[in-house]
Amino acid sequence: MADSEVILAPQEAGLQHHFDDSAQQLESSTLGMWVFLVTEVMFFGGMFGAYTVYRNMYPEAFASTSQFMNVTIGAINTSVLIFSSFTMVLAVRSAQLGQKKALIAFLVLTLILGCVFLSLKYVEYHEKWVDHHIPGPGFQYADSRYTHQAQILFYLYFAMTGMHAIHMIVGAGLLTTLIVMAARNRFSSRWYTPVEMIGLYWHFVDIVWIFLFPLLYLIGHTK
C-alpha cells in the first residue's frame, strides 16, 4: 500500500497543478491579462485613428462641435473615473493585506463611482437627444455649413463613448462578481489574482477615457 500511495506536496492557496509556484502562476495571469488589454488598445486604436483622420479633414467643423459638449460633466466624469481607479487600487491593496472588510468596501465604492459615471453619461446622451445631435435623419446643427461634417464627429462621439460605456458596464458586472466572491471568503492574502486582473481592466478603461476627454470635449474649446 505504501508504494502506491501518492504523497501530495503541501498545496499553496489557489495554485493550479500545472504551475510550479504561485509566483509563476501570477506572472502568467498578468501576462495573459495584458495580452487581452493590448488587443483592446488595438480595438480602440482603430477608432482613435478614424477620429484623427476626420479631424484632420474637417478641423473647423470638429472645433465647432465642442461648444455643444458638456465640459463640466466631462471633467466631473474624468475625476469620478480617476477616483474609482484610486479606490480600485486600494481594493487590491486590501486584498494583498488580507483585509476582507476593506476589500469589499473599496470594491463597492468603485462600483458606485462607476455607476455615477454611467448616470452622468446618461444625462449627457439625453442632452444630445434633446438637441437633435444624434446622427441620423433627425440630426440638426446650428451652423448649416457643417451639418454633414459635424454629424461625423457626433457619430464618432457616440461610437467611442458608447464603446467605453459598454466596457464600464462589463466592468461593473465584474466588480459585482468580485464583491460576491470576496463575501464568500474566496480571497486571501495568498491568492487574490481576480481582484488584481479586474483592477488592470478597470484602469485600462480609465486610460481610454483620459484620452477621450481632451479629444472630444476640449478641441476648439477656445472659440
Added chain:
Amino acid sequence: MSHQVVPVKVYAAVFGALLALTATTVAVSKLELGEYNFVVAMTIAVIKGTLVVMFFMDVRRASSMTRLFIGAGFFWLAILLVFLLSDYLSRGWLLNIHWL
C-alpha cells in the same frame, strides 16, 4: 514576484497628480494657443496615462516579459497611427509641385 504592499501615500500622491492634471488640461484648453492646444492636451493625457499604467497597474514592477508585450502593443498602435497619418497628411502635397 512576491509583491511588496505599496503605501497608501504613494497611491494618494498619484491620485492627487491625476486630479491636478485634469484641472490643468481643462484650464489650458481655455487659452488661445493655436495648434499647441492639441499638443498640450495630448501631452497631459500621455502623462496621465503613464501614471496610471506605471503606478495603478503596477507595470513599474512587472516582469520584463510583460513589459515587452505592452511595449509591442503600443509600438503597433504607433505603426497604425503614423502610417495612417503619413497617407492622409501628405495628400495633395504633390499638387503644389509644378515641375512634375
